[in-house]
Ligand SMILES: Nc1ncnc2c1ncn2[C@@H]1O[C@H](COP(=O)(O)OP(=O)(O)OP(=O)(O)O)[C@@H](O)[C@H]1O
């Protein structure tokens with residue numbers, strides 16, 4: 451028996467492609483969720499009210515110091531108990547968003563801190579509203595140092611999606627495992643899944659690079 | 670003549686450091702005043718209080734007859750709401766030592782931003798106003814340059830145009846030429862002089878360059894220890910200071 455059978459690889463390809471679509475969707479969904487969760491956590495953390503800031507800080511700490519797998523299981527078994535029955539993939543997206551949102555909140559904070567104090571003096575002296583200041587002046591600057599960190603989050607999240615197999619989300623690794631266990635041949639499905647992750651990471655990295663050059667063109 | 674800036678019995682400390690100590694100070698409409706004094710004597714703090722970037726602990730500060738700060742031993746008699754501060758800031762413009770231009774906007778964008786997003790002018794109107802102001806400061810060729818591609822002198826001229834875009838009655842310059850290479854001071858000083866020639870504009874410059882004080886001011890104030898120690902016309906104060914502390918300061922400046 452040859453080590454790598456092209457025939458078998460071709461045979462499991464459709465299942466893996468189905469899985470890749472799920473992996474990709476979960477990553478995009480989880481990433482968008484983490485951007486929102488990060489904004490909320492960062493908002494809490496930076497609140498001028500002490501108790502609210504403390505809540506934000508504690509949430510970030512809790513989310514960062516427990517394993518993703520536990521958070522995934524926790525949501526999967528707890529949400530139905532409180533009457534919230536969701537698709538496994540939706541639960542997975544929420545879990546990814548929460549877990550990575552804590553890191554995104556940190557990245558946002560670093561981005562804000564990278565904008566010099568003098569910019570706020572200028573903004574205030576020119577009478578900008580908070581919204582206009584953030585929208586047109588502060589965020590476009592704060593986002594530049596953020597892009598590598600967010601890009602990192604995206605790629606880490608992509609590589610975290612196999613954890614969702616634990617709650618029956620049929621992502622790429624789940625499909626590869628399934629194909630392997632049915633035929634007792636793991637080399638082809640695992641190798642092809644690896645190539646799948648590699649391609650998706652490379653495309654994401656290229657996109658991040660382009661985005662950085664585009665948004666940072668004023669430098 | 671009306672009073673444009675009035676400080677009455679103003680006190681300001683940072684922790685234990687006293688910056689202004691029962692400070693009284695008046696500037697008439699259209700007056701050009703230079704403030705000199707040793708480092709840490711509170712010159713920037715004075716300007717930041719007028720720009721409503723810094724509050725006071727006690728006393729009263731009025732701009733154009735309207736109370737900006739009125740505080741009785743830490744209790745604000747005029748509530749410093751965001752709304753109130755924004756309203757009062759419409760009278761004042763400020764130019765900073767480090768320019769503080771928005772790096773993500775072009776020269777034109779920097780000057781047009783406030784007319785567009787604060788006054789609500791159309792894109793066309795705000796850019797027309799910005800282009801006219803940039804022409805005034807001699808930067809018609811640089812409208813689409815980002816700050817990182819401009820020299821220090823050019824950046825500071827953009828910053829002056831940006832502050833003027835909201836048509837303030839008072840312009841504050843905090844060491845506006847101090848971060849510049851000596852050969853670039855002239856072009857910025859020229860622009861400041863042009864501005865100062867407008868009769869109605871009240872101008873306050875903080876500087877440690879006596880040439881700047883001479884070029885702009887019709888009154889120079891020497892500040893130290895939380896008070897104005899001595900003031901007078903530029904020639905009188907800079908050439909024949911009466912107070913011993915003023916003399917000591919000027920000697921030190923000339924040695925430097
Ligand atoms: N926000 C602040 N918090 C605490 N201390 C401050 C603050 N701003 C200024 N100070 C202190 O107050 C003093 C006066 O500062 P200020 O910047 O007004 O002086 P200055 O006369 O402008 O000095 P320089 O010529 O060096 O610019 C300094 O000792 C400074 O360290």
Ligand SMILES: [Mg+2]
Nearest residue numbers: 712713714844
């Ligand atoms: Mg200063």
